Amino acid sequence: MSPHPPRPLAAALAAAARGWPVFPLAIGDKAPPERFTAWEQRATRDPGRIRAWWRRAPFNVGIATGPAGLVVIDLDIPKPGQQPPPEWDLPGISDGADVFALICQREGIPLEWETFQVRTRRGGTHLYYTAPPGTRLPSTNGSLGWLIDTRAWGGYVVAPSSVVTLPDGAGTYTVLHRSAPAPLPPSLFKLLKPTPIPPKKPVHVPIPDSRHSTYLRAALEHELTHLATAQPGQRNRTLFGTAAALGELIAGGALPQQPVKERLEQGGVALGLTLAEAARTVASGFRHGARRPRRLTVSRTTRTPTSGRAT
Structure with a gap:
């Protein structure tokens, strides 16, 4: 004893x-x-x-x-x-x-x-x-x-x-x-108090011109706006949800992973998270989104993108 x-x-x-x-x-x-x-x-x-x-x-x-x-x-x-x-x-x-x-x-x-x-x-x-x-x-x-x-x-x-x-x-x-x-x-x-680091110019997410480009730009902008308006106490949850939603499109090949990752991490840091916290949350959201890949198809009647779940 x-x-x-x-x-x-x-x-x-x-x-x-x-x-x-x-x-x-x-x-x-x-x-x-x-x-x-x-x-x-x-x-x-x-x-x-x-x-x-x-x-x-x-x-x-x-x-x-x-x-x-x-x-x-x-x-x-x-x-x-x-x-x-x-x-x-x-x-x-x-x-x-x-x-x-x-x-x-x-x-x-x-x-x-x-x-x-x-x-x-x-x-x-x-x-x-x-x-x-x-x-x-x-x-x-x-x-x-x-x-x-x-x-x-x-x-x-x-x-x-x-x-x-x-x-x-x-x-x-x-x-x-x-x-x-x-x-x-x-x-x-x-x-x-650490010297503030000047904010970086937002990472550009390249979306090639295609029949889906307008939809993808709107989806990306919607999620980034949702993230930027996250309320105190909801930062991690909102970042995770945004990463999961965009992660579905990434897993389906509709969006490039690295620039979206960097853009989301910038958004998390702008909300007050550390870069390490933001990176962990984005990676977790991407893993969750990858379970439900979204592959865009085009309706023959409306000529607008629709999402299809991978089987």
Whole structure:
């Protein structure tokens, strides 16, 4: 029997009680257990599921920062022999906390230390902040400054009470300051917000002139308009439906797959999905549509296209 059976479970339940979705990390490690995939989607605040997970083993605890509405500033300390890069080789700069303080000073950002703080296994610090509502900041690795990472969407942090024993350092994550996370300072949000990428010109979908071309152009335009007007909360579902409908025509040989794929992915990104999210949804819709290929035929009386299901 483990000497500390309730400790990780209690830590997981405590994090969930704060509104932070959690998931298992391997015992003594910072990574999820082998075969535990899609951790950001599977992270949960449900006590029943949490108890079921931690009943299996005394896993460490991961907090999915994006779904938790958190931005965590990870201020590390240098490893033995690690030297700062030239731009940070300055008097008084010895670790990530010093770099962070200097960045805030340079940018005129009030240094907000009155927030939830965790001491990491190697002596660094995690500063927990709440993300501005409705935002999706990505995680970063060193882009803010030397020995500074940030964890938001696409990232996670090791929760307090987790014990990590790895070759580069062993120790327990412990709470330094048990207060509510402070709001992320707006000026700091601006530093972390990625530079907008200019929208690309919509991909042209070539439709050769033929007796079906007018119908195909209208069908394509109808589906793209339907996608562009998707309401919040319906983005993935609408993109999937659009991809499935056009996927039927692609499978029947009426539309080219690659340009339609790129056009739909652009539409998904324009709605606020990441490119990876949009690509997965489009691929899934195409697979669904391929089950019912539409091959266009021409009515002898009306001379208009009709669709025929493949047998």
